[in-house]
Amino acid sequence: MGNYPPGASVLLVGTIDDKRRTTFNLELKMSKRLDTRLNNSGHVIEQISAYLDGALDDVASDRVDAHLTGCAQCRAEYTEVRATRQLLRNTVTVPPPRAFTLTEEMIGRKRWSWGRLLVPRNVPRLLSGSAAVFALVAILFVIDLSNLGTRQHAVFSSASAPVLKQAASADRGPAYDTVAPTPGGSEDSQASGSVAEGTVGSLSAVPMSTSMAANSANVQATTTAGVSSGLRVTATEAVPQVATRVGSDKLQSQLPTSNSTPQIMDAFTSPTATGYLDASETRGSAPDGGRILLFSVEGLLVALGAVLALGAVFAARK
Amino acid sequence: MPGDIDSWDKEEEARRLESARGGDLAAFNWLVLHYQTRVYNLCYRMLSDPDAAADATQDAFISAYRAMGRFKGEQFRTWLMRIATNGCLDVLRSRKRRPTISLDASLSSPDGDDVDPLPIADFDPSIDPEGSALRSETAAIIQRGLDVLPEDQRTVLVLVDVQGLSYEEAAAVSGANIGTVKSRMNRARARMRDYLREKGVLPSGGELSARSERSISRDDR
Numbered sequence: 144m145g146n147y148p149p150g151a152s153v154l155l156v157g158t159i160d161d162k163r164r165t166t167f168n169l170e171l172k173m174s175k176r177l178d179t180r181l182n183n184s185g186h187v188i189e190q191i192s193a194y195l196d197g198a199l200d201d202v203a204s205d206r207v208d209a210h211l212t213g214c215a216q217c218r219a220e221y222t223e224v225r226a227t228r229q230l231l232r233n234t235v236t237v238p239p240p241r242a243f244t245l246t247e248e249m250i251g252r253k254r255w256s257w258g259r260l261l262v263p264r265n266v267p268r269l270l271s272g273s274a275a276v277f278a279l280v281a282i283l284f285v286i287d288l289s290n291l292g293t294r295q296h297a298v299f300s301s302a303s304a305p306v307l308k309q310a311a312s313a314d315r316g317p318a319y320d321t322v323a324p325t326p327g328g329s330e331d332s333q334a335s336g337s338v339a340e341g342t343v344g345s346l347s348a349v350p351m352s353t354s355m356a357a358n359s360a361n362v363q364a365t366t367t368a369g370v371s372s373g374l375r376v377t378a379t380e381a382v383p384q385v386a387t388r389v390g391s392d393k394l395q396s397q398l399p400t401s402n403s404t405p406q407i408m409d410a411f412t413s414p415t416a417t418g419y420l421d422a423s424e425t426r427g428s429a430p431d432g433g434r435i436l437l438f439s440v441e442g443l444l445v446a447l448g449a450v451l452a453l454g455a456v457f458a459a460r461k
Numbered sequence: 462m463p464g465d466i467d468s469w470d471k472e473e474e475a476r477r478l479e480s481a482r483g484g485d486l487a488a489f490n491w492l493v494l495h496y497q498t499r500v501y502n503l504c505y506r507m508l509s510d511p512d513a514a515a516d517a518t519q520d521a522f523i524s525a526y527r528a529m530g531r532f533k534g535e536q537f538r539t540w541l542m543r544i545a546t547n548g549c550l551d552v553l554r555s556r557k558r559r560p561t562i563s564l565d566a567s568l569s570s571p572d573g574d575d576v577d578p579l580p581i582a583d584f585d586p587s588i589d590p591e592g593s594a595l596r597s598e599t600a601a602i603i604q605r606g607l608d609v610l611p612e613d614q615r616t617v618l619v620l621v622d623v624q625g626l627s628y629e630e631a632a633a634v635s636g637a638n639i640g641t642v643k644s645r646m647n648r649a650r651a652r653m654r655d656y657l658r659e660k661g662v663l664p665s666g667g668e669l670s671a672r673s674e675r676s677i678s679r680d681d682r
Contacts, residue, residue: 192647196629226664227654231622239501242492243518
């Protein structure tokens with residue numbers, strides 16, 4: 144329905160369907176009635192409501208009083224408006240259908256948002272900002288964990304294959320042996336189970352930086368720490384593949400003395416493999432030294448972010 | 462709205478307000494329990510639908526809780542009703558954009574069909590059963606009359622006449638100045654009067670003499 148100001152003249156032209164025309168006509172009638180009353184100077188129609196509600200000052204109120212005495216039209220208006228008001232005032236108070244008390248769930252209480260709700264404006268911005276930084280750094284941290292593992296596997300696995308093999312056969316048992324000589328993807332899942340079991344313990348305990356030290360036992364741990372079991376299996380299982388197919392180029396870059404595949408194979412199986420291990424290791428550690436630094440910095444930021452975030456939580460608790 | 466709806470200890474309310482401002486949810490819920498009838502009725506009269514009114518009431522209290530940090534320097538009742546009123550106006554405006562057929566067809570029709578699909582339970586049939594049917598029909602007509610008013614007129618009429626606010630309070634709640642409230646009240650009452658007269662609900666006036674009307678008007682206003 145329309146929002147026609149009193150005194151609106153016919154505004155609509157063109158096509159109106161019958162129903163809308165009826166609606167419009169009714170509205171027009173009502174507003175025209177209002178028009179007549181409002182526009183008649185001397186009459187007090189437009190002041191009746193305010194008069195009724197005691198919103199007129201004494202002078203205006205007395206004037207309306209005096210007018211009403213002599214004007215039947217305005218008196219009728221007054222009576223009807225007063226009756227309307229009474230009907231509205233008499234509308235029954237509807238009892239609420241339920242209690243509208245709030246639960247924690249309704250106000251959406253999450254750990255990080257306490258600070259926003261309760262603490263003065265400037266504080267939560269700092270703390271929630273640090274929480275965001277913390278989250279970002281934590282993500283980078285996790286990415287680097289996995290990256291470090293995979294990078295190393297390319298470096299170490301090719302050179303340390305004999306070492307691994309020997310250590311593995313000594314420590315692991317049949318599962319490991321079946322993996323080493325047979326390339327192919329089918330062994331992956333089988334080996335990953337047994338291999339992962341053995342090394343999960345060392346994974347969590349050994350920080351990356353110390354495991355980078357060249358040590359046959361640690362080498363094995365290094366390749367596994369931070370890397371999923373699947374990746375690890377790929378590293379060890381792919382050793383012969385690397386030697387025979389894909390890795391020949393890589394091996395050439397790592398091991399300066401080897402140029403042909405048969406030589407590489409000999410290098411693997413010879414007792415002097417450890418020499419290659421050292422070479423590739425030092426080669427590998429140079430780029431990874433930077434990664435160690437980045438890694439430690441990220442670790443520090445993660446710790447710092449955790450402290451700040453905890454601080455936000457405790458501040459909000461107050 | 463009867464005056465006794467707000468008759469609780471204002472000191473106690475002030476204490477709860479302080480706690481609630483500090484984030485005490487239990488204190489805020491005390492306020493909810495004391496104001497929910499008022500807020501629900503405001504929403505109900507604005508939206509003409511019990512379910513929409515319940516949603517709007519809940520939303521109003523949630524918004525109020527979240528905004529408690531910004532509440533200061535005015536009456537809680539006015540502040541809370543402003544939140545509720547604005548929420549209802551948002552609902553009305555979104556209804557205009559996406560009209561639901563049942564609501565518009567039956568309520569906005571000027572043809573006067575008395576088929577009202579809305580379950581307006583405005584009366585207790587155990588009190589005066591003969592009059593209750595009449596009251597219920599009158600109540601339904603009044604609600605329809607409110608529904609055909611333009612938003613701003615409906616708002617002031619509900620605030621002043623149904624909720625019993627003064628013009629000043631209505632101005633604070635609706636964010637308009639007193640002059641605007643006065644003119645909206647004038648138009649709203651006149652329109653409602655016309656609607657009620659068309660429906661035959663308005664008692665016919667004019668029986669009283671001018672003098673007695675005047676004295677009535679002074680005392681009984």
